[in-house]
Amino acid sequence: MARVDLDGNAINPMTICMIGAGGFIGSHLCEKLMSETPHTVLAVDVYNDKIKHLLEPDSLPWAGRIQFHRLNIKNDSRLEGLIKCSDLTINLAAICTPADYNTRPLDTIYSNFIDALPVVKYCSENNKRLIHFSTCEVYGKTIGSYLPKDSPLRQDPAYYILKEDTSPCIFGSVEKQRWSYACAKQLIERLIYAEGAENGLEFTIVRPFNWIGPRMDFIPGIDGPSEGVPRVLACFSNNLLRREPLKLVDGGESQRTFIYIKDAIEAVLLMIENPARASGHIFNVGNPHNEVTVRQLAEMMTQVYSKVSGEDAIESPTIDVSSKEFYGEGYDDSDKRIPDMTIINKQLGWNPKTSLWDLLESTLTYQHRTYAEAIKQAIAKPSAN
Numbered sequence: 001m002a003r004v005d006l007d008g009n010a011i012n013p014m015t016i017c018m019i020g021a022g023g024f025i026g027s028h029l030c031e032k033l034m035s036e037t038p039h040t041v042l043a044v045d046v047y048n049d050k051i052k053h054l055l056e057p058d059s060l061p062w063a064g065r066i067q068f069h070r071l072n073i074k075n076d077s078r079l080e081g082l083i084k085c086s087d088l089t090i091n092l093a094a095i096c097t098p099a100d101y102n103t104r105p106l107d108t109i110y111s112n113f114i115d116a117l118p119v120v121k122y123c124s125e126n127n128k129r130l131i132h133f134s135t136c137e138v139y140g141k142t143i144g145s146y147l148p149k150d151s152p153l154r155q156d157p158a159y160y161i162l163k164e165d166t167s168p169c170i171f172g173s174v175e176k177q178r179w180s181y182a183c184a185k186q187l188i189e190r191l192i193y194a195e196g197a198e199n200g201l202e203f204t205i206v207r208p209f210n211w212i213g214p215r216m217d218f219i220p221g222i223d224g225p226s227e228g229v230p231r232v233l234a235c236f237s238n239n240l241l242r243r244e245p246l247k248l249v250d251g252g253e254s255q256r257t258f259i260y261i262k263d264a265i266e267a268v269l270l271m272i273e274n275p276a277r278a279s280g281h282i283f284n285v286g287n288p289h290n291e292v293t294v295r296q297l298a299e300m301m302t303q304v305y306s307k308v309s310g311e312d313a314i315e316s317p318t319i320d321v322s323s324k325e326f327y328g329e330g331y332d333d334s335d336k337r338i339p340d341m342t343i344i345n346k347q348l349g350w351n352p353k354t355s356l357w358d359l360l361e362s363t364l365t366y367q368h369r370t371y372a373e374a375i376k377q378a379i380a381k382p383s384a385n
Ligand SMILES: NC(=O)c1ccc[n+]([C@@H]2O[C@H](COP(=O)([O-])OP(=O)(O)OC[C@H]3O[C@@H](n4cnc5c(N)ncnc54)[C@H](O)[C@@H]3O)[C@@H](O)[C@H]2O)c1
Pocket: 019, 020, 021, 022, 023, 024, 025, 026, 044, 045, 046, 047, 071, 072, 073, 074, 091, 092, 093, 094, 095, 096, 111, 115, 133, 134, 135, 136, 207, 208, 209, 210, 211, 212, 217
């Protein structure tokens, strides 16, 4: 049966230049595009470990519809050619782990702003559509976080719900280098918006709210550096696999809404296949119903991991650490992130489905299956690391 868009029109096969296709989100998006659509992907990245299963062997049903191009977009003249021969470019490439924002602020700003500039320029000059990945961090802190602790207004959604078209972007001072990432992402959003307004660039901006699932980041000492600090899902998974306490930064009081990667990818596919509804928009993509404090996340992950691994939790499953100790000087945090869903509901009719418990159960089953044996061996032979 022919695939149709939300307005009942047939969807024609397209060629997509996907930059950062070898990362967490890219790998899931490639998987979806290969298994459920007729589209072709030119997958650009410096790594391909997370999409190897889609590239080999040649006998895969989609062989010929996905090509890997190993290139660094900082300095490779092949990029423009790849964008020119595609119908759509999706840019996912970025440094996006908070441990880097205050310790490698220059790399963070270059990666999230400077390196994205040629992508925007080539799309604009060649009249190509662009879907650019920004972040919910562009909202920074909530207005409510500046109210007195006992103010009743803190309970009023007007002071904390994050809306694409009305919420301000509130960052800490320049010394708080944590915000180097959010600020670079905000400026590239503004540049893309301006290219749309002045030069007619057809764009969509995605603001992901803590998408999590299998293949997110790395497990330190197993498939990433021993001293590396990934995002919270991988940090806590690593602690659980090693039977160490989960570290709660500054008491684990910050709040997040987590969404299952597979739900979020459905939203991206709707954007890809419904350009008339998606172009010119900025979309929050998150799950407002999955809000927890980081402490609650740690407690739930501990329970879920016990269930999927069959091992009892350790006696003291969490430990408090200061942000200075964990991330170093210049760290700061978003207090609370709940996405407003009005625009994405109206334009794409999309809603997330998976509860936090269910998404943790499938993700931690994957983590256990993928890493438990390797961790056991690494612990038994520490010198082999
Ligand atoms: N995962 C989330 O919940 C989340 C939340 C907010 C924003 N985002 C944004 O979504 C995008 C993808 O995030 P992710 O979680 O998949 O991260 P990721 O780190 O897993 O993927 C990014 C990919 O980009 C590649 N890359 C980086 N610089 C490159 C360069 N110069 N040339 C070629 N490839 C390069 C990396 O090798 C990596 O494979 C990022 O822009 C990120 O800021 C993600």
